[in-house]
Amino acid sequence: MGLAYMPGFGNDFETESLPGALPQGQNSPQRAPYGLYAEQLSGSPFTAPRGTNERSWLYRIRPSVRHTSRFKSMSAPYWKSAPNVDDGDLPIGQLRWDPTPMPNEATTFVHGIRTMTTAGDVHTQVGMASHVYAFNTAMEDDYFFNADGEMLVVPQEGTLDLFTELGRMAVAPGEIAIIPRGMMVQVGLTDGPCRGYICENYGAKFTLPDRGPIGANCLANPRDFKTPVAAYEDKEKPCRVQVKWGGRFYETEIDHSPLDVVAWHGNYTPYKYDLSTFSPVGAILFDHPDPSIFTVLTAPSGEEGTANVDFVIFPPRWMVAENTFRPPWYHRNIMSEFMGLIKGQYDAKEKGFVPGGMSLHNMMLPHGPDAFGFEKASTAKLEPVKLDETMAFMFETRYPQHVTSYAAESQTLQDDYLDCWTGLKKRFDGTPEGNWD
Numbered sequence: 071m072g073l074a075y076m077p078g079f080g081n082d083f084e085t086e087s088l089p090g091a092l093p094q095g096q097n098s099p100q101r102a103p104y105g106l107y108a109e110q111l112s113g114s115p116f117t118a119p120r121g122t123n124e125r126s127w128l129y130r131i132r133p134s135v136r137h138t139s140r141f142k143s144m145s146a147p148y149w150k151s152a153p154n155v156d157d158g159d160l161p162i163g164q165l166r167w168d169p170t171p172m173p174n175e176a177t178t179f180v181h182g183i184r185t186m187t188t189a190g191d192v193h194t195q196v197g198m199a200s201h202v203y204a205f206n207t208a209m210e211d212d213y214f215f216n217a218d219g220e221m222l223v224v225p226q227e228g229t230l231d232l233f234t235e236l237g238r239m240a241v242a243p244g245e246i247a248i249i250p251r252g253m254m255v256q257v258g259l260t261d262g263p264c265r266g267y268i269c270e271n272y273g274a275k276f277t278l279p280d281r282g283p284i285g286a287n288c289l290a291n292p293r294d295f296k297t298p299v300a301a302y303e304d305k306e307k308p309c310r311v312q313v314k315w316g317g318r319f320y321e322t323e324i325d326h327s328p329l330d331v332v333a334w335h336g337n338y339t340p341y342k343y344d345l346s347t348f349s350p351v352g353a354i355l356f357d358h359p360d361p362s363i364f365t366v367l368t369a370p371s372g373e374e375g376t377a378n379v380d381f382v383i384f385p386p387r388w389m390v391a392e393n394t395f396r397p398p399w400y401h402r403n404i405m406s407e408f409m410g411l412i413k414g415q416y417d418a419k420e421k422g423f424v425p426g427g428m429s430l431h432n433m434m435l436p437h438g439p440d441a442f443g444f445e446k447a448s449t450a451k452l453e454p455v456k457l458d459e460t461m462a463f464m465f466e467t468r469y470p471q472h473v474t475s476y477a478a479e480s481q482t483l484q485d486d487y488l489d490c491w492t493g494l495k496k497r498f499d500g501t502p503e504g505n506w507d
C-alpha cells in the first residue's frame with residue numbers, strides 16, 4: 071500500500087483526494103464542491119481553550135446522519151467498560167499473562183477485542199480500559215466507531231490496515247496508532263493474523279508530555295507523528311455500522327460506505343507514530359530514573375501531573391550508570407501499571423514476560439525485578455550495555471485497574487507468577503557488606 075501521510079502532532083491539516091474538493095476561505099459554502107456535504111466533527115467542546123480545541127471539517131458524499139439510524143443492540147461480550155461491576159470478586163494481586171492465542175474461527179478486529187482491565191467510569195469520561203486484540207479477518211462491509219473513547223492501538227504481530235474517515239494508515243508492530251473518539255474506522259490486515267494491545271482512553275485526549283528542563287527536543291518529537299491524507303470509497307451496497315456507546319454495542323444497516331470523506335481540514339485526526347523515532351533520555355552517571363522519562367503520550371486527568379493514563383515505552387537504549395542497580399527498582403505505586411511486550415526481553419523480567427504477554431501491577435501492589443534479575447544486576451560488571459531489540463510498554467493510570475473475569479479465568483494467566491520473587495534471599499547478616507553467597 072503506497073500510503074501518504076502528513077507530519078506533525080496536533081497540526082491544523084488540510085487534504086483533498088479530488089482537486090478543488092476542499093472549500094477555501096470558509097467552512098460552509100452554500101454548495102460545497104462536487105455536491106459534497108459539509109460536516110463538523112467536534113473532538114472538544116466548542117469553547118475549549120485554543121490549546122485543546124479540536125475539530126475537523128469533513129466534506130463527504132453523504133452526511134453521517136445518513137449512516138446512523140435505527141440501531142439495534144449488538145453482542146461483544148468480551149469488550150467491557152468501567153465500572154465493570156458484574157464480574158464480582160476478582161484478584162488484585164500481581165498478575166501476569168502469556169500471549170493471547172490467535173483465534174481459530176474467522177474473527178474481525180471488533181470481535182477480537184478482549185478486555186483485560188477497566189478503570190474509572192466510562193459514563194463520566196474518566197479512566198480507561200486495557201484490551202488485547204487478536205483477529206484474522208478483515209472487516210469487509212462493517213464499519214465501527216467508539217463514542218466512549220479514543221483508542222491507542224499497539225500492534226504486536228501483523229500489520230493493521232486502518233481505513234478511517236480521514237484516511238488510511240498501515241500500522242505495523244513497532245508503530246502505534248490513535249483512532250479518535252467517534253471516528254469511523256474499518257480494520258483490515260495485510261500480512262496475516264494480528265495481535266496487539268489497545269488502551270481505550272475515556273478521558274481527555276492523549277497529548278505530548280511537557281519536556282521541562284529536557285528542553286525543546288528528544289522523547290517523542292512532533293514531526294514523527296503522521297496523519298493520513300484524505301481517502302474515500304464510493305461504495306453502494308448493504309453495509310453495517312457498529313457502535314460502542316456508553317459501554318454497550320449497537321449495530322445499524324446502511325446501504326453505502328460511511329468512509330466517503332473526499333476532503334477535510336482540521337486538527338481532530340487519527341495518527342500513527344513509529345516508536346523507533348522516540349529519542350530516549352536517561353541516566354548518564356548514576357541511578358535509575360523514574361520511567362516517566364519514557365512517556366510517549368499522556369492523557370491528563372485535570373489534576374496536574376496526575377495522568378488519566380500515560381503511554382510509556384521501554385525502548386532500546388544504552389545502560390551506562392555507574393555503581394547502580396540498573397533495572398527498575400522495587401516499587402509500590404499509587405498509579406496502576408499495565409504492561410505489554412512488543413518484542414525482545416524486559417530487563418526486570420528476562421523470563422516469563424514474553425512478547426504478546428502482559429502484566430498488571432495494580433495500585434500500591436509491590437513489584438520489581440525477579441530473583442534472577444536481581445542477582446544478575448547486583449553482580450554484573452558495570453560496563454556500558456546496550457539493551458537492544460526490545461520494546462516493552464506500560465499503560466499507567468491514576469485509577470485502580472479492575473481485572474475482568476475473562477482476564478482472571480484465562481488459560482494464559484500464570485499461576486506461578488509470584489514465585490519469580492521467592493528466590494529473593496535475605497542478604498542482611500549484620501555486616502556492612504551483607505551476605506552475597
Ligand SMILES: O=C(O)Cc1cc(O)ccc1O
Pocket residue numbers: 359360361397398399401407418431437438464
Ligand atoms: O517494571 C515496571 O514495573 C515499570 C517500571 C519501570 C521502571 O524503570 C521503573 C519503575 C517501574 O514501575
Ligand SMILES: [Fe+2]
Pocket residue numbers: 401403407431437
Ligand atoms: Fe512499577
